[in-house]
Amino acid sequence: MGLQSSKTLEAERLRLRGTVEQQIQARNLKRPTVQLDASTSYNQRASRFGSEYIWRRTEPGSISLSASQPLLLGGRYQTALREADLRVAQAIARVRTQELAIARQVVEAYASVERDEAIADIRKLGVDVLLAQLEEMRARQAVRLVGLTEISQTEARFAAARAQEAAANARLVASYAALERLIGTRDLQHSDLPFTPIGVPNTLSEAIDLALRLNHDIKIARFNEDIARATAKSIEAEAGPRAFLKAGVTA
Template identity: 30%
Template sequence: MTRLKLWAMAATGCVSLLAMGAAAQAQSLEESLALAYNSNPTLQAERARLRATDEGRIQARAGYLPQVSASASISAQQSESVSGAGSPLAGSSESDSTPKNYSLTASQSIYRGGYNGGAVDQATALIYAGRESLRSVEQTVLVDAITAFMDVRRDSEVVNIRRSNADVLAQHLQAARDRFEVGEITRTDVAQAEARLSGAQAQLSSAQSQLATSRAAYERMTGQPPATLQDPPALPELPDNLADAAETAYRFSPQLLAAQYGEQAASHSIRMARSSLRPQVTLSASASGSRDASYAGDERDSTSIVGQVSVPLFTGGLNRSRVRAAIAQEDQTRQQTLLARRQVTEGVTNTWNAYITSQAVIESSRQAVRANEIALDGVEQEAYVGLRTTLDVLDAEQELLASRLLLVTAERDSYVAGYRLLQAMGLLSADRMGLNVEIYDVAGEPEGSGFPNFDLTPWN
């Protein structure tokens, strides 16, 4: 066996191993989404932000509980005194002491004009708003991961189509040169084939660059570079009409629900501001003692219980100004809720129309591909018998290429548009998609919150 054959066999074995490795590493859409759900920094940061928001209710409830503090001190003192020679007590004296002091203080708010209740309710509303914001970020991360997945698949197909087109044009160029040599065509036909091949090679390079960009976006979303990507599963069930999609979005859109909870939080801030106009009642108790550890050994202890009522009489308009500011902020959040509803309507309408349009483009593109394949075959046969020119064949190739590229793009757009419609409706989540991940626990409903826990049963 020659050395050349050995090298050929080794090369063939390496290619087979690489192909087997690529097949073993093939990634499904579900696996890509699981990677994004578990590792995406944007989603992780939003979860941390929600945990910080959750602490706000504990901090607000602390206003109902007593505040207790204790302190103690010990010091060392040394003193020396000297009397003059003419004094009957002439001489010097020294004394050492280690005085000890302690105190214990407790205070309990009895009435704060409704501030504590408003603070707890506001913190609860902010928690629910934060949960909806987290749900919104989760949806965005998942749909971005789906988009990145489909972009890599689309651009891989585009590269394959353009590479195949370049190979076909190279064959046409060689055939044109052969026919030119025997005098069947002119130099112009050869130049046209050369120009088309050069353009196809440039477009192939551009497609390869776009594929590299899409692969980088995929890695940014999932934390891993893409391997061979499997065919995506079928889209989940979608509504039959725009009205149903909009109605579902009004119920489940996290953007709209977060705005509504924000409006509730703003209404509770008015209660908190108005509390400054009312009396404040506080009960406090304290105990303290000191020990003089000198020879004298003095001891002093004291205890006290104080009830205090404070009534604001004049603050220069500060308190009432804060109330007016809180009312204005509530009106602002009310308008933001209205804006959020309109944005939800716009988002559902746009994604619905994009999905319907992409479906129509897919159907027309498939028909165009079939028609252009038949047309190309006919043009090639006619060119073989001299009824068509080389330019006619090249034009037919270009039309078939354009229709194939349009079909690949339309299939990607349709799939992404379907999931963007689910996102606009508020129904895109790891739980609903059945991802093999541990669903992040938002800790349930705050105890005694009095706030509704919305039913997020998926639309059927």
Template identity: 30%
Template sequence: MGTWKKAQLACATMLMSAWTVTPAGADSLGQAIADAYRNNPQLEAQRAQLRAVDEQVIQAASPYRLNLGINGTFAYDQQRQRNFLDNFERVSNRRMGVSVSASQILLNGGRTAAAVSAAEATVFSGRERLREVENFILLEVVDSYVSVRRDTLLVAIQQRSVDSYSRQVQQAQARERAGDLTRTDIAQATAQLEIIRTQLLQSQANLEASRSRFAAVVGRNPGVLDPEPQLPGIPGSLDLAYRVAENESPTLWQTIFNERAAKAQISAQRAERNPILSVTGSYGYVSPDSYQTRDLGRAISGAATVTMPLLSQGIIGSRVRAAIAGQQQAQFLVEATRRSVDQQVLTSWNQTISSRDQVVAGERGVTAAEAALEGVRRGFAEGFRSNFEVLDSEQRLLNAQIIVATANYTRYVNQANLLAYMGRLQASLIVQAAPEYDETANLAEQRRHQFGPFQTVLQPIDKALRVPNWSERSRPAPLVPAATDANVRASTTPPPEGALGTALPVTADARPPLPDPDSAPVR
């Protein structure tokens, strides 16, 4: 009895304090987050993708910049043609030259300004996408971290339960030899022992799976893990959580910037109807009849070109309508995403509250189950409690301990999930003195490296020609009218009945028959 009581007290102490005791030299959640933020390949890939998206701004602004090049010519032409004597003679031509040519768009009808606005909105959306990936990768870090701690605790609980049931079997065997118990009592204890042993084996496999998840997302195998600290930034009320998500959720703001990019696309397509003014020029030396450098003569050319579309075969109007539909789609997706984020915030909040209450109830259950088991064991030793009651009390205590461990895990992970959907599960907001990836540095550097001597003059002119007050507006999307009768149609066939289906309609070569395209209905 003394050995069992010490084991039970040790198990209870471990269960109540496993979330607060810090082992020496343990691994911390903050270090795991910092390591994942620094070298997680999925996060690094998303940063590289954002750098690729940055280049869209450089490419969109290219018409503002000077196009300059060197052209070299070294050519030989030969032609046979009939002369006035009715004979064929060979006529050849040799020429060479070198020149510098330049071209510059002066007025672009607002096309470039709209394209730059769309590209910048796409970059902002890409930055929100990077924040979203960071939030959910760190959510996986938190999840795997507490999963390892939960599964480690479950293994310890079930190992202690196996040890306790093993002692129960031994005691039953001893009392059966003394004539106090029957073989049925021994069989009951043995069966329960083997059931718990299988659960222990599954918990050990779950622990290794959680450790592998940790290694995959963090980049190293976990050691002994510190208790997880209270996560910063959790709102004090559900209404505050909704407001924070409205202002900070990267999932939501990603769609908002996509809608802004779609608006700019409307302006860009409408600008295709505006005139373009460009100038070109070249300067060089050309020899039109020989390869002799002494025959090289100076050549200068220059032109100003105005292009005004009149009839575009309907393509411009079609592209404008497509851009309007794209903006309408993006606008609806903003609202759909807002609802989805609010749903996730509500679910995470409720799960946090529910699991908190489960922890409290579970801890009370553990205390009551321990007291009940102790009383039942005492009664069993005195002969007025059955072996079945002891086994039942053991199982009840084990269930209560598992509930507490699982509820602690659920509560913490849902707090992290709440932060992720609000946009606050970021390394810079959780880890003190964490280095932060500057998502704006790449675009700023690339802009500094561009050569555009006329851009500072042309850009404001092009923006003025864009007419942003009306060119980005689109007509409202057509709405589906309300149903005049919302009742469900009367069924004309009975519900499915009969035997279970056992085969698929496949042909002899194990491929399903393809439908006849000629018999398909036209929609």
């Protein structure tokens, strides 16, 4: 739910779609192009013959059709396609990074709700126990089995427990609000979590190796480096030769 309601993630996905369009445009560099042009004009002129005027109207027009097929692009196609593919991979990594960030926030918010619910239940139980003790001591004080000092101490503990319960409930409300802000509802079951934990690495070196291979921030940095190289090659390819096969007809 958090992955569906995030506006930031939605923006990253829209950027990904735009990047895919750039990839499609790069693939179209080697495809033939067809162009159709049509033009028309309107002329009206008056000529005088004796005492009469004769109006002449002409509507000249033309249609031209041309086609072009790239034969040699001097490496422009390969470099443009390589750069477009890298940009798509970079955009995908950005989306995954945002998804993982939101998933982490949802898991943390969900864990906070579970923790604060448990604390609130414990505080309520403590209040109930102290209330029962206080009522029992007041009943015993009525028959002079306990003194006012013991009752005052129990009342103080009961008041402190009530304050702790109120604080726990306030933290729980804040945790509910944080979870609801992320997923749009406070009713989240275990099966609704964005992913299932797969365990932790056994050693520090294994954890570092996993991070270097799988961390999407590192992937984005590597894609940036590869894109820079591809852009440099694209600039070099602009100096290469080009060859096109063209044909056209005009009527």
